[in-house]
Amino acid sequence: MKARVHITLKDGVLDPQGKAIGHALGNLGFDGVNGVRQGKVIELDLAATDRGAAEGQVEQMCRRLLANTVIENYKIELID
Amino acid sequence: MKAGVIVFPGSNCDRDVMVALEQATGRPPAAIWHRETVLPDLDLVVLPGGFSYGDYLRAGAMAAQSPIMRAVVAHAEAGRHVLGICNGFQIAIEAGLLPGALLRNAGLHFVCRDVWLRVENAATPFTRGYRGGDVIRVPVAHHDGNYFADPETLARLRGEGRVAFRYCAADGDAGERANPNGSADDIAGILNERGNVLGLMPHPERLADPALGGTDGRPMFTALVESFA
Numbered sequence: 001m002k003a004r005v006h007i008t009l010k011d012g013v014l015d016p017q018g019k020a021i022g023h024a025l026g027n028l029g030f031d032g033v034n035g036v037r038q039g040k041v042i043e044l045d046l047a048a049t050d051r052g053a054a055e056g057q058v059e060q061m062c063r064r065l066l067a068n069t070v071i072e073n074y075k076i077e078l079i080d
Numbered sequence: 081m082k083a084g085v086i087v088f089p090g091s092n093c094d095r096d097v098m099v100a101l102e103q104a105t106g107r108p109p110a111a112i113w114h115r116e117t118v119l120p121d122l123d124l125v126v127l128p129g130g131f132s133y134g135d136y137l138r139a140g141a142m143a144a145q146s147p148i149m150r151a152v153v154a155h156a157e158a159g160r161h162v163l164g165i166c167n168g169f170q171i172a173i174e175a176g177l178l179p180g181a182l183l184r185n186a187g188l189h190f191v192c193r194d195v196w197l198r199v200e201n202a203a204t205p206f207t208r209g210y211r212g213g214d215v216i217r218v219p220v221a222h223h224d225g226n227y228f229a230d231p232e233t234l235a236r237l238r239g240e241g242r243v244a245f246r247y248c249a250a251d252g253d254a255g256e257r258a259n260p261n262g263s264a265d266d267i268a269g270i271l272n273e274r275g276n277v278l279g280l281m282p283h284p285e286r287l288a289d290p291a292l293g294g295t296d297g298r299p300m301f302t303a304l305v306e307s308f309a
Binding site for chain 1: 137138141145174179180181183184185186187188226228229230262
């Protein structure tokens with residue numbers, strides 16, 4: 001089973017990289033971009049075949065290493 | 081004072097801080113490789129600056145999981161002292177020794193220059209070589225030094241005297257123009273609740289010898305020696 005973890009900065013946490021991307025899009029002529037937030041995607045190839053077990057395992061990974069929950073949110077997507 | 085410096089893959093200020101410690105103590109500190117699991121008997125553990133693990137995932141995140149860090153956390157929990165400088169501050173935060181987070185600099189630039197710091201709490205073993213309100217010149221060199229914490233944590237840090245250093249102008253005035261990275265409340269260095277862990281982004285070890293162009297960083301090391309005499 002594969003899992004995809006989406007990590008994004010929490011609302012209210014300054015994202016200077018997202019802001020810079022927004023400026024660059026404006027310079028390229030893309031109007032109407034009200035905001036840009038950037039994050040990261042981590043793909044995991046897991047031995048687990050049970051969805052519940054896999055989700056629990058990835059949840060622990062997110063809390064202990066993959067995300068810093070002081071500043072980041074994470075979303076786990078399981079792919080069969 | 082018995083001091084030790086943890087060496088991670090990608091540490092690059094380990095030697096500098098060892099020189100500063102040796103000048104202050106008269107003997108070389110222990111260099112401890114990150115794969116070790118046990119610390120020798122030490123008064124002070126230093127987490128040095130650098131780019132441990134190439135800042136992969138988040139600055140300090142991988143190093144915080146190193147085998148030696150369990151022993152460093154236990155050392156701190158036993159009330160012994162830990163000093164995290166720059167990447168070492170990032171590692172201390174990722175290891176849960178200090179609250180908050182260090183974000184990408186607000187201006188996005190890697191900032192490498194001398195800054196002015198105001199000593200906010202001179203009643204700690206790390207800072208008692210200064211007087212409260214002293215303005216000192218210390219270099220910074222980082223990309224992720226933008227201190228962030230939720231408003232409750234910031235209020236606690238302020239209320240409990242746990243802001244050790246703030247960025248300021250040469251005349252001691254705080255404010256946005258003197259803040260090199262966008263840190264909340266101009267925070268450059270903080271203490272843990274018990275006061276035995278200090279993390280700061282600036283590098284006192286880089287201005288601790290006249291040959292380096294200044295000695296404003298030296299009192300931190302001499303004060304630690306006096307504290308553990």
